[in-house]
Amino acid sequence: MNVLLIAGGWSDEREVSLSGARMIHAALERLGHQVSFFDPALDFANLLRVAREADFAFINLHGTPGEDGLIQAVLDKACCPYQGAGAAASYLALNKAASKEVFESAGIPTPDWQFVTRVQGPDTPPTLPLPVFVKPNKGGSSLGMSLVRTSGEFPAALNTVFSLCQSALVERFIPGVELTCAVLDHRPLPLIMITPKGDAAFFDYHNKYAEDGAEEICPAPVPDEVTRNVQSLMVKAHKALGLTGYSRGDFILSADGTPYLLEINTLPGMTPTSLLPRAAAQAGLAFEDLITELIRLGLEERGR
CATH class of the missing domain: 3.30.1490.20 (ATP-grasp fold, A domain)
Incomplete structure (x- = not known):
C-alpha cells in the first residue's frame, strides 16, 4: 500500500513524534509498503491533497495537532483511512477535564x-x-x-x-504505584508498572524518554485480581470515550488497592522506549505485527 506517515507537527512533543516516526517508517518499509512522510508543521496546506492520493495514513503525532482530532477530521474529508480514534473521540480524550467527566459518569475511579x-x-x-x-x-x-x-x-x-x-x-495527589494499560481492538494488553528513577517526584518528561529514566516492568508484578480490575476499567473507559483501534491509559494504584484512572492517550508513543510496543511484545506481537494490526483495524473501521 501507499502509506502516508504523518509525524512532527508543531506541539512541544514534536521531537518525540519524529523519533517514533523513524521506527515506524522502517517497519512499514520492511512490511513492503511504499511510505511517504508528511509533516503538518511544514506543509499543512497540502494535507487534503496528499491524503486523497494515499491508501492509508499512519498518524504518529502527539499533542496538538494529532491527538486533538484535527488531522483525523481532514483525513475523513479525504476519505483516507487511518489507525486509532476518530476526530470527536480524539478531542474528548485529549481534554483531561472532559474525559474525567466521562470517567465519572461511567463509574470509573479518577482522582478529584x-x-x-x-x-x-x-x-x-x-x-x-x-x-x-x-x-x-x-x-x-x-x-x-x-x-x-x-x-x-x-x-x-x-x-x-x-x-x-x-x-x-x-x-x-494520590500516593501509590503507577500502572499503565493499553487496549488493542478492545482487548487489554499486559500491565506495565512504572517506577521513576533518581529524585523525580513523578513520571516526568525525562523519565518517560531517557533510556535510563524509569524502571518499567512488564507484566506488572501485581496480584491477578488487580490486573483484571485495571484491564476491565481500561476497556470500559476506552468504550466510554468512543475510542477505536487502540489506546493506553495511566493509572495510580492506591494503598487500599483502588486503581484510579488519570488519563487516556489515543496516539501512544512508538519510540524504542515506549510503553505500547513493550506491552504488545509481551502479548506476542513484534513491532511489525503491531503496525500490521493497527493498519488492519484502521481499514476495517474506515476502509474505502
Whole structure:
C-alpha cells in the first residue's frame, strides 16, 4: 500500500513524534509498503491533497495537532483511512477535564479534580487538599506539570501551564504505584508498572524518554485480581470515550488497592522506549505485527 506517515507537527512533543516516526517508517518499509512522510508543521496546506492520493495514513503525532482530532477530521474529508480514534473521540480524550467527566459518569475511579482557566487567573485558590498536581488540560509527556505541596507554589504552577495553554487541570495527589494499560481492538494488553528513577517526584518528561529514566516492568508484578480490575476499567473507559483501534491509559494504584484512572492517550508513543510496543511484545506481537494490526483495524473501521 501507499502509506502516508504523518509525524512532527508543531506541539512541544514534536521531537518525540519524529523519533517514533523513524521506527515506524522502517517497519512499514520492511512490511513492503511504499511510505511517504508528511509533516503538518511544514506543509499543512497540502494535507487534503496528499491524503486523497494515499491508501492509508499512519498518524504518529502527539499533542496538538494529532491527538486533538484535527488531522483525523481532514483525513475523513479525504476519505483516507487511518489507525486509532476518530476526530470527536480524539478531542474528548485529549481534554483531561472532559474525559474525567466521562470517567465519572461511567463509574470509573479518577482522582478529584479542579478546572482552572486563564480567565480565572493564577491567583485562583486551590479547592482540593494539598498536595496536588497541576498540569495542562490538553497535552502530554508531562510537559508543564508540577507537584504543588504548598499554597504558595500554586500561582507559579498555574502560570507555567498558562504559558503553554489556556486551561489547567488540578488533580488530587494520590500516593501509590503507577500502572499503565493499553487496549488493542478492545482487548487489554499486559500491565506495565512504572517506577521513576533518581529524585523525580513523578513520571516526568525525562523519565518517560531517557533510556535510563524509569524502571518499567512488564507484566506488572501485581496480584491477578488487580490486573483484571485495571484491564476491565481500561476497556470500559476506552468504550466510554468512543475510542477505536487502540489506546493506553495511566493509572495510580492506591494503598487500599483502588486503581484510579488519570488519563487516556489515543496516539501512544512508538519510540524504542515506549510503553505500547513493550506491552504488545509481551502479548506476542513484534513491532511489525503491531503496525500490521493497527493498519488492519484502521481499514476495517474506515476502509474505502
